[in-house]
Amino acid sequence: MTLSRVLIANRGEIAVRLIRACQDLGLATVVAVSDADRDSLPARLADRAVCIGPARSSDSYLNPKAIVAAALGTHCDAVHPGYGFLAESPLLADACTATGLTFVGPRAEHLYSMGNKIEARRLAHSLGVPTLPGSDKVQSAAEAMDVAARVGFPVMIKAAAGGGGRGMKVITRAEDLPQAIVSASAEAGAAFGDATLYLEHYVANARHIEVQVLGDGAGRVIHLGERDCSLQRRHQKLIEEAPAPGISAALRERIHAAAVKLVSHMNYLSAGTVEFLFDGDANEFYFLEMNTRIQVEHPVTEMLTGVDLVAEQLRIAGGEGLRFSQHDIGFHGHVVECRLTAEQPEHDFRPNAGKITQWDPPAGPHIRLDTHCYAGYSVPIFYDSLLAKLIVQGVNRPDALARASRALRRFRVGGVGTNAAFAAFVLDSPEFSEGKLNTRLAETLIARFVRQEGTAQMGADRI
């Protein structure tokens, strides 16, 4: 292990996670905080906290120069970017390399290649990994119409520089396509600095299944199983689980093999996730994109396999080879994660900020909570609304879902509205418990939940 002090370039629950992993490995920690996070839990847990800028992310957490300067100025030898923010920024990775800092993550070349979704698709396709019928870059509405005619409507317009659920539009009717191309291009340019678009056939009955991988950049690559993340609202995941329910052993093996093939070819370094779309009607899977970072839902895999993914990232970054071979990885029981956010489904998921007056999380065997929150913490207005991740393990899927539902119902949070009740509602729903998942299920359940809450409220009002 060649590292001794790591700069944590992130905030919230993932910063806590990264600090703890460093501490477990005997590494010193410095956390870079914005002005709004000076008194946060990560600031208290790290050996040192340095303020890199004002609250606004663009001037702090999204500022590669401030991050590198903070790392150098505090004598760190590595930077861990977490997820989101600059986790997949080739600029940050290159700036680290240029100044002798170790970037705890993939090589910049893979941030570039997988960050371009068209190129990622092309690579997968060239290796025989199935991809959705679709296109490379579409330069005009006319070209888009040709592609759509070939793959069939509905089509999904995607931004080449997008990813993570951003910059996507579904078009059902041919007459809407030209206008959609124009606006999608403008939006992509504004949001990602790159207006390039591509098209894919849209699958109505889709599940999102992703495979966790680890590579040491010396030719060794393993997978740690798949996760099903189909429960998404507007492409943002709410609930994730492993293993993916209701798919055959043969299909599971093929998905794993496809992921390993891709990352082996790349001689991938560090942790990553290969995302696939599973078409429930065709019983086929297709490569979507690769995420070259540790992900929000990584604890699901950690609990299922017993492997500490962040520690492995640090070890790999510190020059150690992969400690496991594929047959060392075992899968135990069933794990489900619920993202607890400061959003209220009954108010269209409007985020709310404010002081947490009560924070009584569930605890016990088989329950893990990743959070930066505590009673008395003021949730800032400047960042995303993730408060905590509740990860629960059971001996099988029904056991895991029942435990998680009970845990959510015991989770008392005061001062800030949360989605806890909705998450429990999802776990208890017939569709979810029967494993009848697809990426549109969340919308159906939201509507049902809001109606139910509305009826309950009316009943309460009448009393």
Next chain:
Amino acid sequence: MSQTLSSLSEADIRQLTQLIDSLERSAFDFLQVQVGDLKVTIGKGDPAPLAAPVSVPAPLAAPIVDAPAAAPVDAAPPTRAAASIHTTASKPASAPVADAGTVDITSPLLGVFYAQAEPGAPPFVTVGTEVNEDTTVALVEVMKTFNAVPAGLRGTIVEVCAQNAQLVEFGQVLFRLRPA
């Protein structure tokens, strides 16, 4: 009390209202404001202040927030208490306390603080130097880019708080100044 309030102008009251709105929406628990001779303390939640008063970062407009009179050092709130090996991201524990009537010039970014234009050159300012809004008081270097820090205010430097060639954080106090 009503006599003092009636001496506030419309503009003062609007400014105060805006500050109250900002406090409401912010993560802070209290705010201390000086408007003329009137010092206003606005808080929410606990009556005791949990955060040290906010200094105005450089560059400064005409200040509407003053550092309060002699905040005693041992009033440091629990969250900022320094353990022996733990350093919080705030003004360093050894930083001298602000006197009445001084304003902090804080760093607008994180980087390496330089008191002079180049090695061997005299410092931009020292104690007693008179400055105006545009006077460069220091350089802060980030990744080879040198940023000039303006005083932001007319007045006299009364204290130099940062050390040459040391890392300074965003918001860290660099100088104290007595406004003209």
